[in-house]
Amino acid sequence: MKTELDFIQPVAGEQFEYSYKAEITNVYPLTRMEKLYQIQLVDPVEREQFIFRPGQFVMLELPGIGEAPFSISSSPVRHGDIELCIRAAGNMTRFLDRVGRGTRVGISGPFGTHFPVEKMEGEDILLIAGGLGIAPLRSPILAVLEKRSRYGQVDIMYGARRPSELLFGYEYAMWRQFDVGLNIIVDQEEPGWQGPVGLITELLKQRIADSVPDRFREQTSVIICGPPVMFRFVCDLLISAGVPVEKIFVSLERRMHCGRGKCCRCNIGSTYTCLDGPVFDYWSVLNLKEAI
Amino acid sequence: MLFKVFPVGELIRLFEILSADRIVGPVKKGEDQHGHSLYDFDVVHDFAELRLDYTQTIHSAKNYFLPYREDLCTFTFQDAAGAGGDETGGSGDGQGRPNAAGARDGGSGDWQKEVDYGVYAPLVLFGLHPCDINALNKLDKVLLGGRYPNPFYGEKRANMFIVGHSCNPQPFCFCKSMGTDSAIRGFDLFLTRMDDLYFAEVLSSRAFHLLEQIDCREPDSREHRRYLNEMAVKESLFVAHVDTSDLTKILDLEFQAPVWKEWGEKCLSCGTCAQVCPTCYCYGVEEHVDMDLNHGRKEKKLYSCNLLDFAVVAGGHNFRPESHTRLKYRYYHKHRGFVEAFEESLCVGCGRCGQSCLARITVPEVIASVRASK
Numbered sequence: 001m002k003t004e005l006d007f008i009q010p011v012a013g014e015q016f017e018y019s020y021k022a023e024i025t026n027v028y029p030l031t032r033m034e035k036l037y038q039i040q041l042v043d044p045v046e047r048e049q050f051i052f053r054p055g056q057f058v059m060l061e062l063p064g065i066g067e068a069p070f071s072i073s074s075s076p077v078r079h080g081d082i083e084l085c086i087r088a089a090g091n092m093t094r095f096l097d098r099v100g101r102g103t104r105v106g107i108s109g110p111f112g113t114h115f116p117v118e119k120m121e122g123e124d125i126l127l128i129a130g131g132l133g134i135a136p137l138r139s140p141i142l143a144v145l146e147k148r149s150r151y152g153q154v155d156i157m158y159g160a161r162r163p164s165e166l167l168f169g170y171e172y173a174m175w176r177q178f179d180v181g182l183n184i185i186v187d188q189e190e191p192g193w194q195g196p197v198g199l200i201t202e203l204l205k206q207r208i209a210d211s212v213p214d215r216f217r218e219q220t221s222v223i224i225c226g227p228p229v230m231f232r233f234v235c236d237l238l239i240s241a242g243v244p245v246e247k248i249f250v251s252l253e254r255r256m257h258c259g260r261g262k263c264c265r266c267n268i269g270s271t272y273t274c275l276d277g278p279v280f281d282y283w284s285v286l287n288l289k290e291a292i
Numbered sequence: 293m294l295f296k297v298f299p300v301g302e303l304i305r306l307f308e309i310l311s312a313d314r315i316v317g318p319v320k321k322g323e324d325q326h327g328h329s330l331y332d333f334d335v336v337h338d339f340a341e342l343r344l345d346y347t348q349t350i351h352s353a354k355n356y357f358l359p360y361r362e363d364l365c366t367f368t369f370q371d372a373a374g375a376g377g378d379e380t381g382g383s384g385d386g387q388g389r390p391n392a393a394g395a396r397d398g399g400s401g402d403w404q405k406e407v408d409y410g411v412y413a414p415l416v417l418f419g420l421h422p423c424d425i426n427a428l429n430k431l432d433k434v435l436l437g438g439r440y441p442n443p444f445y446g447e448k449r450a451n452m453f454i455v456g457h458s459c460n461p462q463p464f465c466f467c468k469s470m471g472t473d474s475a476i477r478g479f480d481l482f483l484t485r486m487d488d489l490y491f492a493e494v495l496s497s498r499a500f501h502l503l504e505q506i507d508c509r510e511p512d513s514r515e516h517r518r519y520l521n522e523m524a525v526k527e528s529l530f531v532a533h534v535d536t537s538d539l540t541k542i543l544d545l546e547f548q549a550p551v552w553k554e555w556g557e558k559c560l561s562c563g564t565c566a567q568v569c570p571t572c573y574c575y576g577v578e579e580h581v582d583m584d585l586n587h588g589r590k591e592k593k594l595y596s597c598n599l600l601d602f603a604v605v606a607g608g609h610n611f612r613p614e615s616h617t618r619l620k621y622r623y624y625h626k627h628r629g630f631v632e633a634f635e636e637s638l639c640v641g642c643g644r645c646g647q648s649c650l651a652r653i654t655v656p657e658v659i660a661s662v663r664a665s666k
Contacts, residue, residue, distance in 0.1 A: 016441070016442060016443050016444075017364055017407045017443075019405065061579075061590075063367040063405065063588050063590075064367055064579050064588025064589075065579055065581075066577075066579050067577060068606070087607070089607045090606035093606060102401075103401075104402045104403060106405065227609075228611075254603065255602070255603050255611075257575060257576050258575075258577070260438075260439070260440035260442075261438050261439070261440060262440065262442050262575075263575050263576070264575070264597070265574060265575075265576065265595070265602065265603070267574075267597075267621075267625060267629070269624055269629045269632075270624075270625065270628065270629025270632045270633050271629075275439070289544070289547050290611070290617070290621075
């Protein structure tokens with residue numbers, strides 16, 4: 001006998017609550033607050049089949065403690081050997097701060113949209129990061145560096161509060177070796193700091209002033225991640241310099257409890273940051289109320 | 293659609309046949325200070341408890357398909373340093389590797405995850421009004437659609453038998469404005485009371501066979517007219533209205549309207565509206581370790597976008613710190629965002645949120661005030 005609800009097929013439930021079992025294989029302290037966690041999917045087949053694009057995120061679960069979304073900081077070519085850059089800021093991350101290598105965690109994903117670095121081939125790339133925003137940007141940075149010859153001029157602009165809060169400092173020399181313009185600015189000086197002091201918009205203004213205007217307008221793709229206040233200032237500068245809104249990509253942060261478009265916590269209007277984001281082009285952002 | 297009629301007295305037989313399964317329906321829970329009856333959905337053991345003459349239940353029936361609390365999974369922890377580690381370690385790759393001392397801090401040397409959708413028996417929802425049936429239809433779109441259909445909800449839905457019942461519009465009901473005053477799908481059987489007769493709409497073969505077991509016949513043309521007359525009477529009883537024309541655009545245009553702040557000042561951010569709403573489905577997840585330290589679980593709790601910390605991220609930034617931004621978001625999700633995604637509103641006009649709101653904020657008033665903004 002059929003009921004009216006027979007159209008509802010038992011759904012692929014394993015998918016919904018499935019998480020890959022993974023192991024923390026290494027922990028690098030980056031600063032006082034942030035650590036880089038190297039996490040490996042335990043099953044070799046799952047590890048190989050774990051394919052993500054730069055800008056996507058995973059849900060990291062510490063069983064019994066909590067689950068939260070984190071952007072992947074490693075290169076996509078490494079598949080299921082991922083790296084997550086995590087600040088000890090909440091209950092779960094403070095717990096994570098105390099665990100060591102060998103801890104088994106759950107990883108689900110990858111979720112969300114990505115920075116379309118393939119489509120940017122042939123263009124000049126501008127990567128702009130503020131604070132912890134460098135964490136999601138490291139994946140597109142590495143993806144671009146791996147195919148460096150396919151891109152024009154590549155610039156990274158990175159602003160942090162203090163020099164001691166700069167992340168991935170050990171990689172800067174390597175990035176520069178790939179013919180990348182890396183400019184760093186801090187809000188507050190500390191002894192030994194030789195670089196500029198100020199806001200990231202100053203670096204951007206300088207870059208715009210140094211550029212050939214036509215080329216900047218027509219051949220530049222921009223990738224941005226930072227605190228909410230940074231987006232508007234940076235994007236306004238870019239737009240007034242003539243960069244089309246659809247070539248500016250931002251990664252937005254929101255609270256999430258599922259990553260699968262069901263918990264509604266990450267909604268911006270009708271848009272789910274987990275499904276339609278976290279990477280949005282700026283045209284979409286302009287169409288979202290209260291996005292930035 | 294097939295139509296049948298049967299005498300009102302046959303309903304108890306219908307109920308008893310269905311009562312082989314668990315039946316949830318409207319029952320009287322008490323009275324308010326004015327002596328009006330208060331109803332809610334609950335498990336019905338006896339036909340006499342079933343109050344099909346109910347006005348509106350305080351809560352929707354959602355606890356039976358979207359429980360307020362639900363375990364998404366349970367964990368069994370195994371200390372990898374102990375003897376059990378290798379036996380149950382699962383994949384071969386991790387077995388040879390000793391867990392560092394740090395893992396002990398984590399309490400998660402290794403673990404097994406078990407998922408149970410918690411659906412063991414069929415459920416009969418008896419006496420849902422059209423608004424609540426339409427609420428389920430709307431939830432189906434978002435929870436069973438997309439890339440990640442929710443099996444916790446899907447399993448419950450697939451095990452449901454729904455008997456709808458006609459209603460008497462209350463002063464706070466605005467379902468007619470939302471187009472949800474009648475249900476055309478999403479039920480097995482829908483009963484409309486016509487004095488001594490029930491006029492039944494039959495949507496499923498199970499309902500069809502069910503009616504074969506009671507004293508039931510085809511309606512004649514006179515009964516068709518009686519049914520249509522009942523519908524016309526019901527239609528005339530609506531008092532509350534919401535003008536939904538161009539509402540999505542008006543909401544976008546009035547995003548900065550000062551009325552939102554006025555409503556925000558009244559709103560207590562208590563989340564009651566979401567608790568009683570038949571379509572509010574947002575949730576939060578918390579994980580717990582059992583007292584024995586060997587087990588844990590991941591618990592889903594329904595939440596409300598009006599609660600202060602709904603959009604707080606790690607580090608403390610709140611994307612909607614003011615009460616009015618949260619209240620506004622609730623309206624934008626119901627009346628604009630969902631319309632954009634599914635071409636219908638998420639609100640079914642049951643009026644429960646306005647009835648339960650301690651600050652007496654009602655949907656018709658909020659929308660009228662936004663429409664009147666200058």
